Amino acid sequence: MNSLAHPQSRFTPVVRDPQGPRELVILGSTGSIGTQAIDVVLRNPDRFRVVALSAAGGRVELLAEQALALGVHTVAVADPAAEPPLRAALAAKAAGAPLPEVLAGPGAATELAALECHSVLNGITGSIGLAPTLAALRAGRVLVLANKESLIVGGPLVKAVAKPGQIVPVDSEHAALFQALSGGTRAEVRKLVVTASGGPFRTRTREQLAGVTPSEALAHPTWAMGPVVTINSATLVNKGLEVIEAHLLYDVPFDRIEVVVHPQSVVHSMVEFTDGSTLAQASPPDMRMPIALGLGWPDRVPDAAPGCDWTKAATWEFFPLDDVAFPAVELAREVGTLGGTAPAVFNAANEECVDAFLKGALPFTGIVDTVAKVVAEHGTPAAGTSLTVEDVLQAEHWARARARELAAG
Incomplete structure (x- = not known):
């Protein structure tokens, strides 16, 4: 049984300097995960040092600012047409600072993923993240995985090359499971419980969903995300993907992975053990916490994000998933089983x-x-x-x- 992300099976990479900052490569640096990861890094310069960044190429000004602020060796863009404006932005902002090496093309992120470093954060959106995921694993890096699509579409390929514990997940749900699983042995795990905010339409019937507009679907009540991820949250396709991902990461059968609706998004997921005990991981909805956990594992990063305020009254609600209104999770189970x-x-x-x-x-x-x-x-x-x-x-x-x-x- 190859448990790719079980915290009791920690993978120690070949490249590690315990005396200095942990060297990182960040893929997808101008996206939501990437920008928040850089925030964590800049607030913890004694712990982390970024050696390379990659992005799609649509935000070259931001990418140039990130590269110079971090002092990276290499910066890459997937779109070759973005290389000239990136070089111009770097030159304009450098103010005498050394300019990083620039790579461009669809294979640039994959090249960065194999660079000498401790960990690679894959924050790329979409299945184009599969090749960098495989490159990082084959190079022996710890893979801090936010690109769920690479695991979804290439699960058997990833499992074939990943060492046990080599992947540390960044999704809030899988980071929660990762932490809660440390409360018992594999044999003691009865089931995984993945929480879902339910999106903006959690109380609607299937009939009431028929007339939903794009603007309504893009108005997520808890998280600020890109359009595809936000719509996936509204349809609960994202939760179906997370069920498949949980199966692949933790080798738990599909019939022992549940989804429960939790509108407050404070309990990020739970593990139920064979004695009836359930361990839940709770924190306010802030992706910097799971990102910092992934970058620093097995150590935690102090003050990565605010914790729960126990001095204030709060109510946490949990509801069963309506599979008729939201059939995506059951469809994902079928797909994952295939x-x-x-x-x-x-x-x-x-x-x-x-x-x-x-x-x-x-x-x-x-x-x-x-x-x-x-x-x-x-x-x-x-x-x-x-x-x-x-x-x-x-x-x-x-x-x-x-x-x-x-x-x-």
Whole structure:
């Protein structure tokens, strides 16, 4: 049994200097996870030093500011067209400081992931994060994983190269499970309980969801996230992805992974043990806490984020998930059980359907309904140890094309 992220099986990488700051590579530095990670780093210069940054290329001014503030050796952009403006921004802001090496192209982040360092934070959005994930693991780095898609679409590939405990998850739910699992042995775990905010529509029936507009779906009550992740939270596709991820990270069967709606988003997930005890990890909704945990593990970073204020009255609510109104979690269980390329098809089709919904081409309930049709048409997936990156890419390409066809009517 290969438990990729169990805290009782800690992986010590080859490259580690216990006398100095931990060297990091941050992929996706201009996104939400990346910017918050840099905030943690800048507040803890004695603990961390960033040696390289990568980003897609849409925010070169911010990327240049980050690179110079951190004094990185290398900075990379996925879009080759972003290289000239990045170099110009670096030169304009450098004020005499040394300029970092600049890499550009779709393989640049993968190259950075294999650089000599202690940990690689993969904060890239989408399945394009798979190649950097594999590169970091093969290079023996600790992978601080915020890019859930790389694990979803390439689960067998990741499991084949990752050492036990080499991955430290950054999703708030999986960081919570990671911590709670330390309260017992693997044999004592009865089930994992993944919490969901429920999104903005948690009390609505399926019929009431039919007329939901993009602006309504983008108004998340708790978290500030990108549009795809926010819509995934509204449909609960994100929770389906997290169930698959929990299965892969912790080797717990799907029938022992539950989802419960918790609107306050303070209890981030729970582990129930065989004696009936449940351990919950609680903190205010602030991603800097799980990010800092990932960057510093097995040590905690003091004051990474505010804790709960126990001097004030508070109410925490928990509700069962309405699988009729929100069928995405059950669909994800089916997809995860199929394995192989089925999760890649699920993820890619969903991204296309979210795009169609935001453009007004699909109703809100049509997102998961269309994904289910694509998954059903996919048939028997490529599975087991024979799965290759090419299999994943081909399955994604087919799923995106078919989802677009169905969304167009």
